[in-house]
Amino acid sequence: MIDSQSVKTMEAGGPRGFDACKKIKGRKRHIITDTQGHLVALRVHPADIQDRDGAVKVLTSIRALYPWLRHVFADGGYAGDKLRDAVTALGRWTIEIIKRSDAVKGFAVLNRRWVVERTFGWLGLASEEWRALLQPRRISMPHARFTKEFRDEAVRLALTSGRSRREVAAGLGSACRPCATGSTGTASTRSTIHRKTAKRAWPPS
Structure with missing residues (x-):
């Protein structure tokens, strides 16, 4: 495509x-x-x-x-x-x-x-990360000729970051599945905890 x-x-x-x-x-x-x-x-x-x-x-x-x-x-x-x-x-x-x-x-x-x-x-x-990466102030004038490569790399990084976030969320989801048959907490509580944990997992500190 x-x-x-x-x-x-x-x-x-x-x-x-x-x-x-x-x-x-x-x-x-x-x-x-x-x-x-x-x-x-x-x-x-x-x-x-x-x-x-x-x-x-x-x-x-x-x-x-x-x-x-x-x-x-x-x-x-x-x-x-x-x-x-x-x-x-x-x-x-x-x-x-x-x-x-x-x-x-x-x-x-x-x-x-x-x-x-x-x-x-x-x-x-990933728009916020994208804007931060494209701040021209972060690129010194001697390296201005690399801005095109920098922009291309920023797109790749944004897509890689989004993919990693989805994989982290999927992994956390798998880890939470055994709780569905356990006796600890209600289903709504477990769902809330899962969402909060997934948010903390991205972006990395």
């Missing part, structure tokens, strides 16, 4: 652009995930770069790493012969555009596309 998300940014801290479609001035997170939503590749670039152009850059970055890749799912923003020809030139890849049905009214979960949207949701949950 390939998709992008435009986000607002501060005036300082690197190049920005204006996404005319989303009416957002900032940068665009361009990501590729597997069918489970795990991050495969990413590029952070100005928001004024079209999805079709940004897709070529992010797909090129994984060509050598995943030579067996054959099929890519995308939304309507990636439609067109330009991207299709570029993908074909990269290898034996095909791109499938998943469109929303005209008969559907209101919100609808689209097959395949919801996976990458969930990954963006994980990034949203």
Whole structure:
């Protein structure tokens, strides 16, 4: 799955652009995930770069790493012969555009596309950590040329942190299951304790 998300940014801290479609001035997170939503590749670039152009850059970055890749799912923003020809030139890849049905009214979960949207949701949950990592004041001027790599690494860290938090919560849930058949505390009390413990487990001190 390939998709992008435009986000607002501060005036300082690197190049920005204006996404005319989303009416957002900032940068665009361009990501590729597997069918489970795990991050495969990413590029952070100005928001004024079209999805079709940004897709070529992010797909090129994984060509050598995943030579067996054959099929890519995308939304309507990636439609067109330009991207299709570029993908074909990269290898034996095909791109499938998943469109929303005209008969559907209101919100609808689209097959395949919801996976990458969930990954963006994980990034949203880590928004506070994301903003802290992108503070330009923390990067000295001699290292300004590394800001692009820094932004890419910040996205990876945010997704890794969210995944670790879910795994910690799942582990605590497993540890609490034997209590369900025991005699210590009520079900509601155990549930409250579990939620508080899970919150304390993240972020790490």
